[in-house]
Amino acid sequence: MEIKRRDFLKLLGGISGAVAFSAYGCNQIIDIPERLIEMAKKGAGIESWKNTICGQCPGGCGISVRLIDGIPVYIKGNPIYPVNQGGMCPSGHSALEVLYNPDRIKEPMKRIGLPGSGKWESISWDEALQIISDYMIKQRENNKSHQVVFIDGSEQNSLMKEHISHFMKAYGSPNYYQYPSVKNSSVPFQLLQGIEQIPSYDFFNTKYILSFGSNFLEEGYSPIYYSKMYAHLREETEARRARFIQIDSRMSLTAANADRWMPIRPGTYGALALGVAYVLIREELYDKQFVNKYTFGFEDWTDKNGQTHLGFKSNVLGNYYPEQVSEITGVQSETILEIARELGINKPSLVLGDQGSADNTNSTFSQMAVYSLNALLGNFNNESGLSFTDQPPLAELPEVKVDKLATIGNKQPPIGLSQNSAFPFTNFSVDSFIENVLADDPYPVSALFLYKGNPLFNALNHHDFAEALKKIPLVVSFDSFLTETSEYADIILPDHTFLEKWDEISNIPSVGFTHVGIQQPVIEPLFNTRNSAEVLVDLGNLIGESVSNALPFENYEQEIKFRVEKIYRSGKGAIISEGLKGSWLEFLHQRGWQEGEYNSFNEFWELLTRNGGWWNPIKQKKYIKNLFKTPSGKFEFYSQLLKKKIDQIVLSRGEDTPQNRELLINSLNISARGDKIFLPHHEEVPVDEGIPLYLTTYKLLTNRNGQSSNQPMMQEMFGYTNRKYWSSWGEIHPKTAAQNGISDGDWMWIESSVGNIKVQAKVHPCVMRDVVAVPFGLGHTSYGRFAKGYGINPYSIVKNKYDVINGNSAPQATRVKISRAT
Amino acid sequence: MPKWAMVIDLDKCTGCGDCMAACKLENNIAIVSPEEANVGRVMFWMDMITTYEGEYPNIKVKRIPKPCFHCDNPPCTRVCPVYATYKNDEGLVGQIYHRCIGCRYCMVACPYTAKVFNWYEPKWPDEFKSCLNPDVSLRMVGVVEKCSFCAHRLIKVKENADMEEREIYDGEYSPACGESCPTNAIYFGDIDNKESQVYKLSQSSRSYREMENLGTEPKVIYLSKRE
Amino acid sequence: MRDLIKKYFKLLIISLFVISVLIFWAASGANPTNIQPIAYNHKLHIESVELICSDCHIYVESMPSATIPNISICEECHSDDPITDSPEELKLIKYIVEEEQIPWQQIYSVPDHVYFSHRRHVSIGELDCSECHGHVEEMTEPISYPAWLPSMDNCIACHNELKITKDCLSCHM
Structure with missing residues (x-):
């Protein structure tokens, strides 16, 4: 792999003679209160470290923050935290730019202009809470408590979820939703296996990994956990090196690190998976014993009414022979044969199909198809790496005593899904929600609470969402920044950044052991912000006893302590500590030992907060038949x-x-x-006929969900692989480029039936022909000085499509055409 | 006298970019404006090079983290007219900002384009200095800067070892990039010590150094299964 | 041009003289002890209370920065009940009572591109404090000027003499 100096220069990007006179000074990058400056001036330069949990993405990495005289100056991975084991991602490092961001909301604000006008005035906390509670009391007294909706966009598996749901229940509204929701993404596993959870994959024993677009190094639930796992595939010893194939329509970070990348047409994972199943069945490479004993619906079967039903086998053999599949997917039939044989021979193997690959209208069915390959291969025994984690022994919050008013409200039908829902397996679809709000169906929404997240930026149909927001009389946003969505809020109640607050973050989806992380303040809040959890308690107190009784804790820290005390009493697992490996812990437990003896809960708590968390790598004994919680008690090919x-x-x-x-x-x-x-099958994605190219979008590690766009370091690093800083680009294959008269670096228009965007073309062979790939994350119209106006948001031209079963957004279901911009 | 060297296992490295971010934060590297960045004046001490090999669809993409190679026979130090860049006894190639006159000869001499130039004064107001790493000084306009192998960390590590009257143990001194690497692809240590992990890895059949034919003897060693 | 210089030469000389007189006057008029908020007496504390340096400069042996003690350290002995009748102690007590930090002026400092470590010099190098700070135990006035200037020349002189490393990277960062 010889590189010449000329290559380095070329790779560095042309140093042109252009003269520009601007450079970012740090006076623009930061904003810190006088108090901190005084602290630093007088400080002795004493260093200390504090452990907490990163809040830049839902990945739940443990971090150690370096403090000089109490001021955070550096962040590294917490080396003993089992999720990331000291590893970090770029965006975690830029968390200080969140803390010191000049665009933070420093005090409660009330909008004085029209929605979206950006005119605000500061108000006191008391005043803000008074306005909101008065309104909420009135709603409740008029039996309209159900018209209050709470959308939680935090995506973190934190105590906040239960906290909010308790608050809403006590207040009397069935309308608490998480958007985006992990629950929706677990639907395929629920249908086939009856478990409403994201499986975790363990690469330690596997010999062969076939990934259907699972971008676990970049878009997964916990990319750093999987990076650690990936490193094991690349150990020094040859024997440990499992073969790893990535199927994706573009060369994602994960694909770039695979042994082989197989380009595929967007939206056809299901067809390919069934094509592979065809070969496995035909060549009898599947695990017959497992299939006979633990699956349902493989062969044709007769129900109790005597009616015969189509089996998985007949369906696959009848409809998915490799040539046919090749036609649909664009993958050559020889290749299908090849990978299917490799997969069948190399055992144990793993087939991956979630984590970033579910973004089309047929994704649930596709993932069912992909997941059923694991059943064909019998990947559910102990050796293989597929498992589901146990819940941590945290105490449940005390049962809510619902009063009469709340009972009436709670009984109302939820508004998150239309009554004639197209999505049978979710409680929230942003599309139906918007429709319902605009149509007052089944009732009008009178107040909307938004906790973090930025649905207006992340949702596919911005315009209707904005209309819906305008229509709601009271919109309250709990956020640290002014986002596209909170521009439409009436009142903003600024939250602390994650470096200033308490939270409890447990069991990150797809991570292979039970764990609880404690997020704690590393510094006193810089501004007049409050932890949203405590704001809800304050609101409860103002609304009345029946609501305030639902969360009977002095503060949020006490609430976390209450939850964690049960772990202490259970004696299970251990506080994370140096050198404590899972295998050692298991060894101790088998012999009746317990790791760590604590004289009191205070001692336990002290160590827990110092080290950053608790974990239990030992799974409860699970017999194979307990793995399937379906009506038949088996893996159901036929759901x-x-x-x-x-x-x-x-x-x-x-x-x-x-x-x-x-x-x-x-x-x-x-x-x-x-x-x-x-049955798992390939659903055709309905597309606009006559439009030639597929648009695919993807998320980068530096800016997942567009949340890091207000951090200069992440904006600079956004396109570090292409040397495109602070800007978006569109990747196209050289042949596609040639057909459209576009060369590398040209500006091009990407046009769909809903709109068009202009981006610079990146022409390289790392994307399938007939596909245009645009990264998601930039193109903010709000969100502070570093975000606004840089790059484009591809979702602005994506059609308003959703997965037919779980209602997740389907950003890959849009066709586009491209042309050179002049 | 130890000789500090870095080994980067490209088979493990995913190219996630964490080393770049860790480096920027640790070393108070300035962020230039978007326009400047896109004309090639962006500043990364730890940079990432992307290479493509093969024909579609059998393309191999490799991302290669590229710090300063701290050559044993550095071309940059010879051309410096003011002794602002030099190689010390432990093999670190230092850049002393207050000596640098900004002639940029060293940037031209470096075959690996490891150095970057401060085209503009990074305006760090006094207040902000409290949120920066106090261990690394701020550069001014018109000086060249580059990866130092986090030499400021070495000072502390040495001090800690001396306080406890012991030798520095293997792995104790690690630059910011290696410390946070999510796949542990970056190793750092004394390559003259036969017991060190870095030495052992450098003897691997997978090891190679960039542009070895130039005789620069880089002390960043890559491991890759591929040629 | 030459004419111009001749013409104004006298004027120039006179104005230079006036300026230097002014500067001298200003310098001599300023009382050097005014620079610190409290006229701290090192000699008194060292002799009569038998304190040693590290009793108050608590980090001198363990950290790069020795630190200038502030009320949290002074409080160990001083409370709102004065020990002496010194008006300076009353000043201190005021700071303590109001929980306000004493705005000491730092006299010894190095620029931020220089790394200086007390523990390196004191604990590892076993240098006596007086090598750089002079005979503090004799000082009755508060420190207002350095006994020894921490300039690069002075550093190198000592490093030369004691054959200590002169590698740039051991101090510059």
Whole structure:
């Protein structure tokens, strides 16, 4: 791999003679209160470290913050925290730019102009809370408590979820939603296996990994955990090196690190997976013993009414022979044969299909297809690395005593999903929600609370969402920054940044052991902000006893302590500490020992906060048959759960006649018919005919969900792989570029049926032909001086499409054409 | 006298960019304006090079983290007219900002383009200095800067070892990039010590150094299965 | 041009003289002890209370920075009940009572591109404090000027003499 100096120069990007006179001074980058400056001036330069949990993404890494005289100056990974084991990602390092950001909201604000006008005035906390509580009391007294909606966009698996849901329950509204929601993403596993959880994959024993677009190094739930895991595949010893194949329409970070990248047409993972299944079945490479004993619906079967049903095997053999699949996916049939054989021979293996790959209208069915390969290969035994984690022994918050008013409110139908829902398996679809708000169906929304997140930036249909926000009389935002969404708020109640607050973050999805991390303040709040959890308690106190009793804690820290005390009493697991490996812990436990003896809970708590968390790598003994919580108690190729749900919807709408059934399936936008609906199958993605190219979007590690756009370091690093700083680009294959007369570095228009965007073209062979790939994250119209006006948001031209089963956004379901911009 | 060297395992490295960010934060590296960045004046001491090999669809992409190579036979130090860049006894190639006159000869001489130039005064107001790493001084306009292997960390590590009257143990001194690498792809240590991990890895059949034919003898050694 | 200089030469000489007189007057008029908020007496504390340097400069042996003690250290002995009848102690007590930090002026400092470590010099190098700070135990006036200037020349002179490393990277960062 010889590189010449000329290459380095070339790679550095052309140093042009352009003269510009601006440079960012740090006076623009930071904003710190006088108090801190005084601290630093008088300080003796004494260094200390504090452990907490990173809040830059939901990945839940443990971090150690370096403090000089109490002022945070550096962040590194907490070397003993088991999720990341000292590892970090770029965005974690830029967290100080969140803390010191000049665009932070420093005190409560009330909007004085029109929604979105950006005119605000400062108000006191008391005044803000008074306005909100008065309104909430009035709603409740008029039996309209259910019209208050809470959308939680934090994505972190924190105590906040339960905290908010308790508050809402006591207040009397069924409308608490998480958006985006991990729950929605677990639907495929629920359908096949009956477990409403994201599986975790362990690469330690596996010999072969086949990943259907699972971008676990970049877009996964916990990229650093998987980076650690990936490193094991690349150990020095040859024997440990598992082979790893990545299937994706563009060369993602994960694909770049795979042994082989296989380009595929967007939206066809399911077809390919079934093509692989075809070969496995035909060549009898599947685990017959497992399939016979622990699966349901593999062979054709007869139900109790004597009706015969299509089995997985017949469906696959009948519809997915490699040539056919090749036609759909663009993957050559020889390649399908090749990988299927490799997969069948190299055991144990793993087939991955979530974490960033679920972004099309057919994703649930595709993931069912991908996941069913794990069943064919019998990857559910102890050796293979597929598992589900146990819940940590945290204390439940005390049961809410619901008063009469709240009972009435809680009984109202939730508004997060339309009553004629297209999405049978979720409680929230942003699309239905917007529709419902605009149509006052089944009732108007009178107040909306937004905790973190930025749905207006992340949702596919910005315009309607903005309209919906305008329509709601009271919108309250709990956020540290003015985002696109909070521009439409009436009142902003600024939250601390994660470096200033308490929280408890447990069991990150896809991480392979039970764990609880403690997020704690590393510095006193810099500004007049408050922890949203405590603001809710304050609101509860103002609303009345029945609400305030739901969260009977002095403060949020006490609430966390209450939860954690049960762990202390359970004696399970251990506080993370140096040199404490999972295997050692297991060894101790088998012999009846317990790691760590604490004289009191205070001692336990002290060590817990000092070290950063608790974990339990030992899984409760799970017999293979307990792994399946389906109606048949087996892995269901034929999902009886999906069948039951669809039957229910049919009945709820009238008689169960073939016509009604057809109507429903049609309205769900499912093209399959008969038994195929309930089997893993390939659903055609409905697209605009005549538009030639696929648009795919992806998220980068430096800026997941567009949240890091207000941090200069991350803006600079946004395109470090292409040397495009602070800007977006569109990747196209050289042949696609040539066909459209575009060369590398040209500006081009990308046009869909909803709109167009202009980006610089990056022409390289790391993307499939007929695909345009644009990174998501930039293109803010608000969110502070470093975010606003840099790059473009590809979601602005993405059609308003959703997964037909779980209602997740489908940003890959849009076709575009490109042209050179002049 | 130890000789400090870095080993980067490209098979493990995913190219996530964490080393770049850790480095920027640790060394108070200025952020230039977007326009400046896009004309090639962006400042990364730890940079990332992307290479492409092969024909579609059998493309191999490799991202290569590129710090200063701290050559044993550095071309940059010879051309410096003011002794602002030099190699010390422990093999670190230092850059002394207050001596630098900004002639940029060293940037031209460096075959690895490891050095960057301060085209503008990074305006760090006094107040901000409290939020920067106090161990690394701030550079001014018109000087060249580059990766120092976090030499400021070495001072502290040495002091700690001397306080406890012992030798520095293997792995005790690590630059910021290696410390936070999520795949532990960056190793750092004394390559003259046969017991050190760095020495052992440097003897691997996978090891190579960039542009060895120039005779610069870089002390950053890459490990890669690929040629 | 030459004419111009001749013409103004006298004027120039006179104005230079006036300026230097002014400067001298200003310098001599300023009382050097005024620079510190409290006229701290090192000699008194060392002799009569038998304090040693590290009793108050607590980090001198363990940290790079020795630190100038402030009320939290003074409080160990002084409370709102004065020990002496010195008006300077009353000043201190005021700071303590009001929980306000004493705004000491730092006399010995190095620029921020220089790393200087007390523990390196004191604990590892076993240098006596007086090598750089002079005979503090004799000082009755508060420190207002350095006994020894921490300039690079002075550093190198000593490093030369004691054959200590002169590697740039051991001090510059």
